[in-house]
């Protein structure tokens with residue numbers, strides 16, 4: 001079969017690009033251990049208040065982990081619990097969050113923290129807070145009439 005030279009080059013380019021992209025995803029997922037920030041841990045959405053750690057929302061010091069604090073959030077229309085959290089500067093924090101009713105967003109403005117909270121699932125994100133200041137947490141998934149009122153605040157203090 002005769003194939004035009006440019007067609008061959010284009011095919012080789014396409015197949016090579018595919019191999020490069022799939023290898024990148026493979027290395028990232030299986031060697032570096034990257035994973036999506038949600039959908040791995042499940043929870044009964046009707047028993048969030050009775051299920052650890054969501055029976056005690058807020059900041060908790062932890063020992064013997066790769067992070068210093070667990071920061072537990074429970075979202076429901078139209079609020080986050082807790083509403084304000086003070087974090088010491090430089091602390092490594094694992095944020096653990098879920099929702100009691102509908103899908104909510106969990107975006108910490110000005111950072112790379114952006115999770116979707118789905119009923120029945122636990123979302124996690126670990127982050128070191130190296131810059132002092134106030135961080136606004138906003139819901140970026142439309143959840144109903146009070147969606148625009150849904151927010152919380154992290155204060156990183158020295």
Ligand SMILES: [Cu+2]
Pocket residue numbers: 104105139140141142143144147148150
């Ligand atoms: Cu919302």
